[in-house]
Amino acid sequence: TDQPDSAIAAYRAVIAEYPGDMRALNNLGYVYEQLRRFAQADTFFHRALEADSSVALLYNHLAEDQFNEGKMTDVERTLAARRRRFAPQQDAEILALSVLVARGLLDSAQVLAERLFGSAGDDVERRTAPLIILSDLALRRGRLTDAEHYVQMRMNIEASDGSPGGYLDGALSLAFIQVMYRNAPAIGVRMIDSALVRYPLAQIAPLDREYQFFAYVFALAGESILSRAYLVELAALDAAPATRGSRGIGSEGGYLRARGVAEIAEGKYQGAQVTLHRAADIYFCPTCALPDLARSYELTGARDSAIAVYVRYLNMPWSEWFATDGEFHGLALRRLGQLYDAEHDTVRAVAAYQALSTLWATADPELQPDVTLARTRLVALRGGGKAVIVRQ
Numbered sequence: 448t449d450q451p452d453s454a455i456a457a458y459r460a461v462i463a464e465y466p467g468d469m470r471a472l473n474n475l476g477y478v479y480e481q482l483r484r485f486a487q488a489d490t491f492f493h494r495a496l497e498a499d500s501s502v503a504l505l506y507n508h509l510a511e512d513q514f515n516e517g518k519m520t521d522v523e524r525t526l527a528a529r530r531r532r533f534a535p536q537q538d539a540e541i542l543a544l545s546v547l548v549a550r551g552l553l554d555s556a557q558v559l560a561e562r563l564f565g566s567a568g569d570d571v572e573r574r575t576a577p578l579i580i581l582s583d584l585a586l587r588r589g590r591l592t593d594a595e596h597y598v599q600m601r602m603n604i605e606a607s608d609g610s611p612g613g614y615l616d617g618a619l620s621l622a623f624i625q626v627m628y629r630n631a632p633a634i635g636v637r638m639i640d641s642a643l644v645r646y647p648l649a650q651i652a653p654l655d656r657e658y659q660f661f662a663y664v665f666a667l668a669g670e671s672i673l674s675r676a677y678l679v680e681l682a683a684l685d686a687a688p689a690t691r692g693s694r695g696i697g698s699e700g701g702y703l704r705a706r707g708v709a710e711i712a713e714g715k716y717q718g719a720q721v722t723l724h725r726a727a728d729i730y731f732c733p734t735c736a737l738p739d740l741a742r743s744y745e746l747t748g749a750r751d752s753a754i755a756v757y758v759r760y761l762n763m764p765w766s767e768w769f770a771t772d773g774e775f776h777g778l779a780l781r782r783l784g785q786l787y788d789a790e791h792d793t794v795r796a797v798a799a800y801q802a803l804s805t806l807w808a809t810a811d812p813e814l815q816p817d818v819t820l821a822r823t824r825l826v827a828l829r830g831g832g833k834a835v836i837v838r839q
Contacts (some may be wrong), residue, residue, distance in 0.1 A: 454478045460527055469499040473508060480508075481731050485516045503533040510542050514766040515733075519546050532676045537563060537573055542766065544580065549764055557584055571608045579769055586774040589810025595621060611646035612655040618642030619657075619664050627778065629813060632668035639664065653684055659701035660785070666708035674709040678702060695761045699750065700730025708739050717745040733767045738775035739783070750786055757783045777806055781817055793828050 458475035461468055476491035492509040499505070506529035513521040528541055540563055546555040564577035572743035598620045605613035618638055625635035639661065648656045658681035666674035681702055703726035710719035720743040726736040737760035744753035757779045784799035800821040807818050 449675050451478050451482055460740040467498040469495050469502065472498060473505060476508060476512065480512055480515070483515075483731070483733055485512050488512045489516060500532070503536065503539075504532075507536070507538050508540065510539070512543060512767045514545060514549075514764055517764045519549055519764075522546055537567070537576060541576065541580070541769075544676060545766060545768065546573055548584075548768065553584060553588065557581070560584065567709050571604060571610065571613075574604055575613060578604075583769045586624065586628075587776045587806070589626055589628075589777055589807040589814040590750045591811045591813065595624060598624075612649050612657070615642050615646055616657065616660070617649075619660055622664050623667070626664065626668045627775075632670075634672075635664065635668050636670060653687075655683070656680075658684065659698065659705050662705035663701070663708060666705055666712050670711040673704060674712070678709070700726050700732070702735070704736045705740060707736070707743065711739070711743060711746065716743055717791075719743045720747060732765065732767065734760055734768070738761075738779055741779070744787075745782070750790060754786050754790070755784065757786070774837060777803060777810075777814075780806065781821070784821060788824060788828070793830065797825060797828050800828070 448718050455475065455478055458471045458478065461471040462475065465471065472491050476488040476495060479485070479488035479491065487514050489509070492505065492512055495502075496505045507669035510522045510525040510529070513519075515523060522542060526539055529539055539759035540559065544556050544559045544563075547553075547559065560577045560580045564574065564581070568575065578597045578601040582594045582601070585591075585593035585597060589600060602614050602617035605611075605617065617642075622635035622638045625631045625638065632839060648658075656678045662674040662677035662681065665671075665677065681698070685698060700784055703722050707719045707723035707726055710716075710722060720740070723736050723740040723743050727733075727740050730736055737756050741753045741756035741760065744750070744756060760779055761776065761783070780799055780803040784796055784803055787793075787796035787799055804818050804821045804825065807814055807821075808817060
């Protein structure tokens with residue numbers, strides 16, 4: 448909702464008169480979760496379950512919120528309670544997989560994602576969700592070719608199903624890899640252009656046109672004029688009488704993130720910092736704007752602030768980590784190691800370099816020079832003291 452205060456007041460009024468209204472309790476929890484007020488959401492999801500424990504989806508909502516609070520053991524308990532009462536469901540299994548990722552058990556997460564894909568049947572959404580996870584896991588580990596393979600599999604499914612929105616989302620993911628990992632922004636832009644020839648946005652339902660994501664990837668590629676053109680389209684959509692308010696606060700956060708990266712592309716680093724800080728504050732995704740915010744701090748010479756934001760990004764739990772458009776995990780570790788190294792913070796530099804060299808141990812050849820450099824610095828820096836562990 449784009450009017451959370453009104454929604455909160457309305458649901459609280461219902462609950463005041465009907466304290467056991469499961470729907471009002473659940474919906475109020477959802478509003479708080481969208482506002483990233485996870486502790487309050489937790490309270491109302493618990494109350495919703497107490498009011499009616501026969502609804503399987505309530506367990507998912509509670510577990511998701513507990514994940515965002517960083518309470519992984521509580522997530523496991525909630526999912527175990529769900530399994531005792533209900534048949535398996537992909538959404539719940541994905542939450543269990545997310546806990547494995549949060550604990551750094553990426554091999555186990557990979558196995559579970561492959562199993563979910565294998566048991567998905569013919570349902571398009573059930574088939575594509577594991578592929579999104581598999582592509583993200585591959586990209587996190589620097590396996591670019593594998594990541595692209597899973598994205599292409601998803602795009603083929605979306606095309607066969609006549610789902611242009613999903614196809615275009617996949618094209619943006621492929622372009623992101625070209626821009627951020629292969630240092631080939633021109634190829635990334637051509638990929639997007641080719642996808643748009645196949646599925647022009649004008650032929651897609653207005654609310655399915657993810658203008659902010661197009662604007663974001665174009666900005667990352669240095670195409671600020673194109674990026675701003677898509678932001679103009681997004682602003683017009685949000686202002687149109689038929690669609691006003693339909694996209695909610697998440698749209699504003701995505702808009703600001705894309706605008707901030709466009710400002711970086713234009714060399715407006717101080718302005719980008721302000722814009723991206725605001726995006727990080729209001730975006731429903733608490734991690735999405737952080738890598739770009741950290742980069743804006745680097746570009747203004749604020750290394751301590753950049754370090755703080757990278758650390759926040761790497762350690763903040765987010766239940767929809769696999770659905771964000773772009774995976775910066777390894778890139779953030781690489782920069783964190785270099786920044787700590789420049790600050791002569793040997794203990795933390797060692798920890799970051801070690802985490803990167805482990806995460807990218809089987810990365811594609813393009814990234815192996817980064818692994819070699821990290822290992823070289825580890826040899827040079829290792830000495831006394833215990834490294835602070837950076838979560839993978």
